[in-house]
Amino acid sequence: MTDTDLRKIASMSTVSQLLPFLFKNGSRIHEIGMSCGKCGKDIPAAQIKGTADQINEHCTAFTGKGFCYECRTITPVECHFADDGSFLSRSGTGWRRGIITMDYPWLLVNAWRRLRTLVAKKDKA
Numbered sequence: 001m002t003d004t005d006l007r008k009i010a011s012m013s014t015v016s017q018l019l020p021f022l023f024k025n026g027s028r029i030h031e032i033g034m035s036c037g038k039c040g041k042d043i044p045a046a047q048i049k050g051t052a053d054q055i056n057e058h059c060t061a062f063t064g065k066g067f068c069y070e071c072r073t074i075t076p077v078e079c080h081f082a083d084d085g086s087f088l089s090r091s092g093t094g095w096r097r098g099i100i101t102m103d104y105p106w107l108l109v110n111a112w113r114r115l116r117t118l119v120a121k122k123d124k125a
């Protein structure tokens, strides 16, 4: 990682500053946590920096980096949060469920398929 990369990351907002993510249907994400890719320790929202983009009214994407003060490792994170309580985080070449807390019960569904359905509906409208 170059100094330019580090400066760019340092200038980003922490996820605590970006939260809560609000959705039109009333769902709300008020906390996000992740674990370190190297040592597995929890990384709190105050140590995660990045940018949030609302993809559509049903989905917000967050892309950033989590800083682990334990082992001094930076773990990249990319998540899609949907207003039905499901969410996805990128893992290697695929997607898996991440760790979030929101004002909505977790739904154990095929989150990616559901998200694609939501996006497809939006496109047709």
Ligand SMILES: [Zn+2]
Pocket: 036, 037, 038, 039, 040, 041, 068, 069, 070, 071, 072, 073
């Ligand atoms: Zn660590």
